[in-house]
Amino acid sequence: MSEVMDYKSRLSDPASRKFETFSYLPAMSDEDIKKQVEYLISKGWNPAIEHIEPQYLMDSYWYMWKLPMFGETDANVVIAEALACHKANPDNHVRLIGYNNFNQSQGASMVIYRGKTV
Template sequence: MSTMQDYQSSLEDPSSRKFETFSYLPAMDAERIRKQVQYIVSKGWNPAIEHTEPENSFDHYWYMWKLPMFGETDIDTILAEAEACHKAHPDNHVRLVGYDNYAQSKGAEMVIYRGTPV
């Protein structure tokens, strides 16, 4: 049997907090983020960018960066918006979301930039 790893995460230490599934993997580089955007576009989902302060990431709604990019299929445009959000709010977490029109829910969401914990 394999040994399970315990991920230390606590409310008192914002830098230790885990979010979606990807938080348990090594940080995504630009190529992996691009592949996730490609996946969202290939599913026909609408991409959106959200951000929030690290200390508010669990008990507050995340701020929407502009409106969701309904029908946007250009991967470079989506990545540029994520980068613009990160530059405008360098201390915030930035999350990529893929809205599924058919299921009327989020099909995917992942933190692609981690902010600076307070």
């Protein structure tokens, strides 16, 4: 049996905090982000962008960047909005969400830009 690795994610150490499965992986490149956006669109999910200050990461409320992009089918438009959010809030974490109309839930949610840790 392989050994399970302990990730030292602690509230007392902001730099170690993990937000979701993808945060245990290296930061996504622009191409990786584009692939995720294309996947959301291919599923028919509505993309949305949210952001939050790193010190409030554990709160359940994130700020919405504009409205969800209902019916958007161009990945470049979604990426441009994500970049605009990141540039307007450079110290914040920015996440991409895919809203699933059929299940009325989030089909996907991932941090695509990490803010500065406190």
